[in-house]
Amino acid sequence: MTLKASQGIWTSITTQDHYIHDNSFMSIEEKSDCDAMEMKYDAKAKMVLPGLIDAHVHLDKAYTIDSIGNESGTLLEAIQNFKQASPDFSKEVIKERMKKTVNHAVSFGTSALRSHLDFNMSDGGEIAQRTIEAALEVKEEMKPMADLQFFPMCDLTQLSARGKEILELGLREGLDGIGGAPHLSDQPKESILQTFQMAEKMGKPIDLHSDESDDPSIETVNEIARQTIQFGFQGKVNVGHLCSLAAMSQEKADETIANISEAKLNVITLPGANMYLQGRNDKGLIRRGVTRVKELTGAGVKTAVASDNIQDPFHPFGKGDLVEIGRLSTYAAHMNSEADKLMTLRMVTEIPAELMGLDKYGMKEGNPVSFTIFDATTVNELFSWTPVGRWVYRNSAWVCITKQMQSWKTGQEVTN
Ligand SMILES: [Zn+2]
Structure with missing residues (x-):
């Protein structure tokens, strides 16, 4: 699925009522006035929620x-x-x-x-x-x-x-x-x-x-x-x-x-x-x-x-x-x-x-583009892992990105 936004406002949203997506490619696109600052993010196997x-x-x-x-x-x-x-x-x-x-x-x-x-x-x-x-x-x-x-x-x-x-x-x-x-x-x-x-x-x-x-x-x-x-x-x-x-x-x-x-x-x-x-x-x-x-x-x-x-x-x-x-x-x-x-x-x-009376809240068409991506695919995973990996986007800018990195004895490195 693709979520689209323009000039900081959601323009196209497909909502889900079950929070579990099918692991297909999901991208978030935001275009500025001149299309020069197009942002794409692959949120495959992740959960996207409003803040x-x-x-x-x-x-x-x-x-x-x-x-x-x-x-x-x-x-x-x-x-x-x-x-x-x-x-x-x-x-x-x-x-x-x-x-x-x-x-x-x-x-x-x-x-x-x-x-x-x-x-x-x-x-x-x-x-x-x-x-x-x-x-x-x-x-x-x-x-x-x-x-x-x-x-x-x-x-x-x-x-x-x-x-x-x-x-x-x-x-x-x-x-x-x-x-x-x-x-x-x-x-x-x-x-x-x-x-x-x-x-x-x-x-x-x-x-x-x-x-x-x-x-x-x-x-x-x-x-x-x-x-x-x-x-x-x-x-x-x-x-x-x-x-x-x-x-x-x-x-x-x-x-x-x-x-x-x-x-x-x-x-x-x-x-x-x-x-x-x-x-x-x-x-x-x-x-x-x-x-x-x-x-x-x-x-x-x-x-x-x-x-x-x-x-x-x-x-x-x-x-x-x-x-x-x-x-x-x-x-x-x-x-x-x-x-x-x-x-x-x-x-x-x-x-x-x-x-709190936040009337512009939520990933809905017409609302400001703000969301958080979590390293989880289901609600159960979200509450079980309380994942370290979180990508926070607010009013058309990444505010904070936290990733988890593991280094193993075998030399393998895993970053989420
Ligand atoms: Zn109190």
Whole structure:
């Protein structure tokens, strides 16, 4: 098959619904104005996908594990330790970490990321302001590499007038929406209400950390669903984690999933961080802390899987490779059938693209020419090999090519 493009826009695409091609010659052609820069690539026995989409990361926290530990491995210690350390991070240091994380993610085939931002007002506003400035500068500087979105995490019930001023200014200057973690608030209902009021006032979407707890009585997502309908925000609210949903009785979980579905909430599961942070008080059988992915997708809830924290006190491992995270999700959520594996692929591509409102996403006629080629021919191979070989093409240019080379004792060399 041949995929054709002209002046950076797809002009001819034959889509496949099974992701397994027949090993026949496949080429991608792109022609510039004068046909002088024709590019051809033989993607024989490889998988071509639009870019991977990471809908929930923390770019400002990534790669701090060496300077900020977490002895207990709990969410609360991670929050406390980061809060204590963050006043010492300069804007340049924050930017450096963000760019490093984005570059790694891009090298693995990711083309867009949504990052939550710490909003530390303990010094009156300077720390929050410098974090926002770093984010907005990185968003601009990294445009050739990836599309970035930023959501500051606020508890509006705790914000001073100055805090609200900084938040509103940031939203006007380019922050993409409002985040938070209402289950950690002293007044969860009021915190949710004020988040919706601010989102309505500023005309922005909402993306909340929700019910990241093993305690089945924690159910702020039901209040989020109620307010979503009240404010007419259906489809514009993402909820991440939902760990307590996994711990609830079946009856209560069924009711909650029905509420999530009715309010058209979008869900993001974060298996790496949650398998690390949750179940810390369990003895013997340790709960996975991962939400009910199969039941949510079965109920038609748009569900994505994302990286969350990368090498920081919330999650000491990871590198921003969504193929790796997708595989982790198949283990954690028992997504084993062929249909489940295809769903997992959708959970790192088209579903998070929709959750992030990326309307020019996908290899479709009229869309910008961006794609990633993987050294795999089937979905099973993709998640088994998590292949090193990835060719990343964005807006008419190769952004990053990674190849694997093996040298054998026999003198044979194999490059993929
Ligand atoms: Zn998070």
